[in-house]
Structure formats: C-alpha cells, structure tokens
Amino acid sequence: MDLSGAKVQELMEFGIPLIEAPVVSVTFTVLALLAGTLWYLYRPYWAVRKVPGPPSLPLLGHLPLLAKYGPDVFAVLAKTYGPVFRFHMGRQPLVIVADPELCREVGIKKFKDISNRSIPSPIAASPLHQKGLFFTRDARWSTMRNTILSVYQPSHLAKLIPTMQSFIEAATENLESQGDMTFSELSLKLATDVIGQAAFGVDFGLSKPKAGNESANRMSHQQNDIEVQDFINQHIYSTTQLKMDLSGSFSIILGLLVPILQEPFRQILKRIPGTMDRKVDQTNQNLTRRLDGIVAKRMKEKSLDSKDFLSLILRARESETTSRNFFTLDYISAVTYEHLLAGSATTSFTLSTIIYLVAGHPEVEKKLLKEIDEFGPRDQMPTAHDLQHNFPYLDQVIKEAMRFYTVSPLVARETSAEVKIGGYILPKGTWVWLALGVLAKDPKNFSEPDKFKPERFDPDCEEQKQRHPYANSPFGIGPRACIGQKFSIQELKLSMIHLYRKYIFRHSSDMEKPLELDYGIVLNFKHGVRVRAIKRT
Numbered sequence: 001m002d003l004s005g006a007k008v009q010e011l012m013e014f015g016i017p018l019i020e021a022p023v024v025s026v027t028f029t030v031l032a033l034l035a036g037t038l039w040y041l042y043r044p045y046w047a048v049r050k051v052p053g054p055p056s057l058p059l060l061g062h063l064p065l066l067a068k069y070g071p072d073v074f075a076v077l078a079k080t081y082g083p084v085f086r087f088h089m090g091r092q093p094l095v096i097v098a099d100p101e102l103c104r105e106v107g108i109k110k111f112k113d114i115s116n117r118s119i120p121s122p123i124a125a126s127p128l129h130q131k132g133l134f135f136t137r138d139a140r141w142s143t144m145r146n147t148i149l150s151v152y153q154p155s156h157l158a159k160l161i162p163t164m165q166s167f168i169e170a171a172t173e174n175l176e177s178q179g180d181m182t183f184s185e186l187s188l189k190l191a192t193d194v195i196g197q198a199a200f201g202v203d204f205g206l207s208k209p210k211a212g213n214e215s216a217n218r219m220s221h222q223q224n225d226i227e228v229q230d231f232i233n234q235h236i237y238s239t240t241q242l243k244m245d246l247s248g249s250f251s252i253i254l255g256l257l258v259p260i261l262q263e264p265f266r267q268i269l270k271r272i273p274g275t276m277d278r279k280v281d282q283t284n285q286n287l288t289r290r291l292d293g294i295v296a297k298r299m300k301e302k303s304l305d306s307k308d309f310l311s312l313i314l315r316a317r318e319s320e321t322t323s324r325n326f327f328t329l330d331y332i333s334a335v336t337y338e339h340l341l342a343g344s345a346t347t348s349f350t351l352s353t354i355i356y357l358v359a360g361h362p363e364v365e366k367k368l369l370k371e372i373d374e375f376g377p378r379d380q381m382p383t384a385h386d387l388q389h390n391f392p393y394l395d396q397v398i399k400e401a402m403r404f405y406t407v408s409p410l411v412a413r414e415t416s417a418e419v420k421i422g423g424y425i426l427p428k429g430t431w432v433w434l435a436l437g438v439l440a441k442d443p444k445n446f447s448e449p450d451k452f453k454p455e456r457f458d459p460d461c462e463e464q465k466q467r468h469p470y471a472n473s474p475f476g477i478g479p480r481a482c483i484g485q486k487f488s489i490q491e492l493k494l495s496m497i498h499l500y501r502k503y504i505f506r507h508s509s510d511m512e513k514p515l516e517l518d519y520g521i522v523l524n525f526k527h528g529v530r531v532r533a534i535k536r537t
C-alpha cells in the first residue's frame with residue numbers, strides 16, 4: 001500500500017488503522033487455511049446433516065460416546081434417534097441402519113447402488129487386507145465372488161466333512177484330563193487348522209495334542225511348529241491390529257481423525273524403528289511374502305488335483321479369461337489369507353459362545369444331549385443331509401447363540417450413487433452401516449432379548465412366525481452376505497455333535513459373568529471362555 005502523507009493523515013483522523021500488505025496477505029492465508037480445514041472436517045458431515053444424530057466433537061466425532069457405552073452405543077442411539085441415524089467415527093460420519101426392513105432395502109432392494117464396502121482406516125493402512133473379497137469393489141468384486149462361489153458348491157462342502165471331523169476328533173481327545181481350560185483358545189486353534197487345511201491344503205497342526213515320542217519325526221515337527229507358530233503369530237498380530245477404536249497404530253488413529261494424513265504418515269512411520277506402524281508393516285510384508293510363496297509354488301505344481309480352496313480357485317481361474325485377468329497372484333494370496341482370517345476368528349468365537357451359553361443353561365443342555373444321543377451310535381459320522389435336516393434343536397441353539405453374541409455386529413457398505421433410505425437422501429460415497437447387533441437385541445422381534453432361549457427359533461413358535469425375516473442376520477444380507485456361511489455352520493454342527501457325544505461343560509470358577517468382550521473388526525473375548533470338560537459315560 002503506497003499512501004501519500006496527506007492521505008495517511010486523513011485516514012488516521014477517521015480512526016482507520018493502517019494495515020501493511022504482508023499483514024493482509026498473511027491474514028488472508030490464515031483465513032483461507034482455516035476455511036479449508038473447516039471444509040475438510042465438515043464436508044462429510046454436511047452431506048448427511050439431515051440424518052439425525054447427537055452433537056459431535058470436531059475431529060473426535062462420537063468416539064467419546066463409543067468409549068462411554070461400548071458397542072451398546074448403537075442401541076442407545078437407535079432408541080433416541082430412530083432406525084436411521086448418524087454416528088461419527090472421528091471425522092467420518094456413518095449412517096447407521098438399525099431396522100430389518102431398511103437393512104433389506106440396503107442389502108437387497110437397492111444393492112445396485114450400495115454394492116461396495118466402505119474402507120475403514122485400519123484397512124486403508126493394510127494393502128494385504130484390502131485385496132481380499134471383503135473390500136474389493138465393483139466389477140472386480142463380482143468376478144472374484146463368482147469364481148469363489150463355484151468352490152462353495154454343496155457337493156464340495158460335503159466332501160470336507162471327513163477332514164473337518166478328523167481335526168475335531170484329534171483336537172478334543174481327553175479334554176476331561178485338562179481340568180479348567182480356556183476353551184476359546186482351543187477352538188481358535190481348531191478353527192485355524194480346519195480352515196488352513198480347507199483353504200491352503202496345509203495342516204498347521206495347532207490343535208492336535210502333541211504326541212512327541214518318535215524322535216525321528218520330532219526334529220522336523222519342531223521345525224514345522226516354529227514356522228507355523230510364527231506364521232500364525234504374525235496372522236494374529238496383523239489381525240488384532242485392525243482396531244476400530246483409538247488403540248491402533250498412530251497412522252490408523254490419524255486415519256480416523258484426519259484421513260488425508262494417514263498414508264503420508266504411514267509411509268514415514270513405517271521407516272522409523274520401534275513404531276507400531278513399522279511392526280504392522282513388517283508383519284504384513286512377511287505374511288504377504290509367505291502367502292505369495294505358497295501360491296506361486298501351487299501354481300507351478302502341474303497337477304492341481306487337491307481339493308483345497310487355493311487349488312480350486314487356481315483351477316477355476318484357469319478356465320476363464322476374465323477371472324484370470326482379475327485374479328492375479330496378489331489377489332489370490334489375499335483371498336486365501338482372508339479365508340484364514342474370516343474363517344477362524346468368527347467360527348471359533350461362535351463355537352466358544354455356544355459352549356459358554358449351553359454350560360449356563362442346563363435345560364438347553366438336556367434337550368440338546370437328547371437330540372444328539374437319539375441320532376445314532378456315537379461313532380456314526382453325520383452326512384451333509386443329516387446336518388441339514390436331523391438336528392433341528394441344534395439349529396435353534398446355534399441361531400440363538402449367534403443372535404445373543406453377534407460376532408460381526410456392524411456391516412460396512414458405501415453408496416456408489418445417490419440413494420434414498422428411510423426417507424433420507426444419501427449422496428454418492430455415503431458410508432452406510434447395517435447394525436446387525438442392534439437388530440438382534442430388538443425387543444420388537446425378540447421378547448426378553450437378554451435371555452438365551454433357543455426355542456424362540458422353533459419354526460412352530462409364534463415369535464418365529466411373526467418375526468421379520470432379516471431380524472437375525474449374523475451372516476449379513478443379500479448378494480454381499482458371508483460366503484463362508486455354510487462352511488462355518490457345517491463346522492459348528494460337526495464340532496457340537498462330537499463334543500456333546502463325549503462331554504458336558506461347566507464354567508470354571510474363574511470364568512467372569514457376564515462374558516467380557518473386546519471390539520475389533522469382529523468381537524473377541526477379553527479373557528476367554530474358561531470351562532471344565534466332564535466326560536460322559
């Protein structure tokens with residue numbers, strides 16, 4: 001600003017302060033930055049501001065509410081704000097849907113426009129987890145899903161029964177001699193072994209009690225044990241780091257609060273020794289290397305005649321060009337790994353909760369034992385048909401346990417076009433999450449929802465007849481629902497039949513009540529399910 005002396009005098013007389021050019025430009029820059037930051041922080045909220053929800057803090061959003069109420073926060077908010085409401089995971093608003101009919105609308109009727117999943121910050125930091133079926137999108141997802149579906153034919157699942165049965169038998173020998181045991185640890189090893197065999201064709205040998213008296217085999221077993229244990233430890237580390245709250249690595253936390261900074265910070269932090277980001281990155285790199293190695297070796301083997309999931313995908317992929325283009329080595333590794341991940345934690349959690357709940361309900365146990373005993377001699381292995389039709393009460397027990405403890409209480413989806421749900425217009429890119437856990441505890445569909453009552457799923461029960469068909473959907477809804485549903489139900493039923501033919505279970509004296517849970521991508525136990533097995537005569 002170049003002002004003559006007279007002009008300066010004149011301005012000062014009117015009390016107008018003089019502002020130098022650098023001050024103006026600095027002020028302007030600060031204001032622009034502030035506006036940009038506010039726009040960045042509030043833009044996602046602005047798009048869905050008409051959806052009701054509690055007031056949220058800048059950056060933190062509703063995370064303090066999550067800390068206060070734990071996962072019950074969604075049931076609490078549904079009561080206050082209705083079946084469609086906003087919950088801000090840091091900066092990111094989620095539109096939560098907590099009504100079975102609206103969930104059907106999102107999952108099936110409007111699937112065309114809500115077919116992808118949103119990618120939460122822990123996954124955004126993990127390329128390994130992003131390339132599985134769960135997070136792939138659009139055409140790549142449908143091609144991958146169709147190829148994988150061909151592997152899930154009922155006839156193929158039926159062929160897996162003897163394999164599953166042999167793992168279950170080996171893992172559950174002499175449980176009575178163990179006294180108080182952490183059943184959830186055993187069931188995680190068992191489920192990992194079963195899926196390891198089914199997915200990779202590899203026996204991890206985690207759940208078998210170690211014989212260890214043949215010295216010739218001992219060395220190679222020990223070597224194998226170390227490698228397998230290492231692989232599994234890395235798998236568990238990589239999985240448990242996928243936290244949804246504020247306990248993950250620094251870049252993951254940043255991803256919740258200011259997503260734009262997540263990737264640059266991850267790139268820097270992964271190079272700094274001692275950071276959690278570095279450890280997560282190295283673990284994921286190691287796992288990726290190992291998985292790629294397994295896949296590359298299997299691809300080289302000329303005869304792909306084994307029945308494991310990996311070989312079947314490789315074969316299915318060979319027969320179709322589109323599938324070959326999409327299913328590159330890194331995606332095959334990721335999908336196979338995803339099976340290990342999705343198939344072990346969920347199934348083992350469910351088996352452990354069933355054992356926990358049945359042990360605390362003697363009247364349920366009595367009815368279950370009767371059904372299992374009446375099926376036939378104890379060494380008669382059930383067929384796929386038996387499992388489907390001849391254990392109706394077991395069916396009810398499993399459904400009720402999965403309702404009671406919904407292992408995956410939230411299902412993540414994202415709109416790919418503007419869409420109207422429950423009267424609210426949601427723009428393209430809105431994160432829409434189905435609150436399966438809230439549906440499962442809604443007294444409108446489940447009388448006394450906090451009671452464990454398998455009979456509520458009896459087809460002749462009035463409550464069952466009147467209930468909305470999607471009120472209990474632990475495996476999700478529509479074309480994007482769990483691909484491993486039949487696999488895990490088969491494994492759960494075989495395990496339950498075998499276990500209750502041999503044992504009943506009682507809670508250990510140090511088993512906390514109620515069960516305490518940890519909330520990651522799926523539910524887990526804080527301390528585990530502790531029981532004592534009593535041998536049946």
Ligand code: HEM
Nearest residue numbers: 133134342343346347408475476477480481482483484488
């Ligand atoms: C008790 C056991 C299990 C439960 C409760 C469970 C639950 C779920 C849920 C809720 C979803 C999201 C569905 C949706 O968006 O509507 C899902 C997806 C998925 N599950 Fe499972 N799951 C279980 C076992 C398994 C097993 C054994 C496997 C593999 C063998 C598996 C593989 C998958 C995959 C790959 C997806 C992603 C599907 C897609 O996006 O197309 N799950 N699961």
